[in-house]
Each structure stands twice: as C-alpha cells, then as structure tokens.
Amino acid sequence: xxxxxxxxxxxxxxxxxxxLWLDVYHPELAQYSRETMRKFDRxxxxxxxxxxxxxxxxxxxxALRNRFNDYPAFTEEVLQRDGEVDLxxxxxxxxxxxVLADVVHKxxxxxxxxxxxxxxxxxxxxxxxxxxxQHYVISHCHNxxxxxxxxxxxxxxxxxxxxxxxxDQSPNFKIVxxxxxxxxxxxxxxxxxxxxxxxxxGGEPDITPGDRCTTPYECPYKKYCDKGLRHLSLx
Ligand code: SF4
Numbered sequence: 001x002x003x004x005x006x007x008x009x010x011x012x013x014x015x016x017x018x019x020l021w022l023d024v025y026h027p028e029l030a031q032y033s034r035e036t037m038r039k040f041d042r043x044x045x046x047x048x049x050x051x052x053x054x055x056x057x058x059x060x061x062x063a064l065r066n067r068f069n070d071y072p073a074f075t076e077e078v079l080q081r082d083g084e085v086d087l088x089x090x091x092x093x094x095x096x097x098x099v100l101a102d103v104v105h106k107x108x109x110x111x112x113x114x115x116x117x118x119x120x121x122x123x124x125x126x127x128x129x130x131x132x133x134q135h136y137v138i139s140h141c142h143n144x145x146x147x148x149x150x151x152x153x154x155x156x157x158x159x160x161x162x163x164x165x166x167x168d169q170s171p172n173f174k175i176v177x178x179x180x181x182x183x184x185x186x187x188x189x190x191x192x193x194x195x196x197x198x199x200x201x202g203g204e205p206d207i208t209p210g211d212r213c214t215t216p217y218e219c220p221y222k223k224y225c226d227k228g229l230r231h232l233s234l235x
Pocket of ligand 1: 015210
C-alpha cells in the first residue's frame, strides 16, 4: 500500500480520531443511515450534472476502478499530454495522502484548475477542510492556477436540499474560488496529517461518544461506540 490516508479518512479524522482508526482497521463496523445514503445519492447526481459540462474528460475512476494505487501514475500520464485536457477523479499522492479531485482542467501552460463539487446549499467549513487537504496534496505535485468549490445554488432553502424530486430543476452551480485561502492552510494540514499518522500507529483511541458523533456528520460507528464495544487489536 503506497498511501495511509485518503481525503475522506482525513475528514473522518478531523471529526474523531477513533472514527479514523475504525475507518482504517475495522470499516466493516460502519453503519450508514438511509438518510445518509440518500445524501450520498444526491451528491453523486449533482456531481454528474456538473461533469456533463466536460464531455471530453478522461475519467480516471472509470479506467482504474478500485486500483487506487495506480491513480497518481495514470493521472500524471494524462497530464503530460500536450494542450488542454480535462480529468475526472484525477489522483494525486503526497505525504502518504491520496486525494481524488472531482474535476481537473489542465491549461495549455500546464497549470491546473480544480473543481470540488458539493451538493449542499452553503459553503460549509467541512467543504473548506475537504478542499484544503486536496490543495495541500495537489500543490506539491503540480502548479495550481485555481481551486474552486462548486455547490448547489438551487437549494436556497434548507428543506429544498432534502427533496428527492430535484431532477426537474435546472442545476445552478455556484463556483467559489478559494485558491488563496486554501494556500494559507498548508502548515495546519501538515500537522493534522502527522497527528493522524500517529493515531494509526497505535491501538483504538479511547474516545467517549459525545457531540462529536453527530457533527459535522452522523458518525457511522455510533451504534458500535454506543454499545461500549472496543477492539482489542494491537498495532
Ligand atoms: S461514534 Fe463518536 S466516539 Fe465513536 S468513533 Fe464515531 S465520533 Fe468517535
């Protein structure tokens, strides 16, 4: 294995070190609610609609499926092509963290425009944390021209974002360029990654369930932790 953390594990680790540890060593314990699964579905659909604007893109995930260790080399191969090129799920590896970028546009001068697509209706701190770790990794691999978050401008009312009948609405993509803001967070990201690597060297962290279990996301290990169970594995 060439990497220790992914973007989603990094976000999990920000919420709770025990959740990060379980995600790596016992992902079979995760249980997602129906509502969470519906949110995942809405997110995938919103992302698909945005990607429709890049009809000639190279879809790295379609080419490699779950061969994640191969993503960075394949991505690099495509980025070496002359002229402009678009990629979906381009993979980048730095500091043992693998990130897959939703949409990457390589300009003719080689600099990258990156779009992280989120179906929510507000630009949350969690979205920014997600973008920040990607910016940290990708900027150590390539020259970034811009890094933007795309979110859902149709969901101005919170309830509307939960509707299942949004297919009749035209998507309203709000694009916010966060390049400068994300570049200022590299030292923090590097420190967080070091802490998470230390967590993964040890046994299951002794964290008592509390507010963190539902913020910013409902933790999929809640049932396991609420029962007071612990794995006694030694790493
Ligand atoms: S349920 Fe709470 S304590 Fe348990 S792993 Fe999740 S966030 Fe951590």
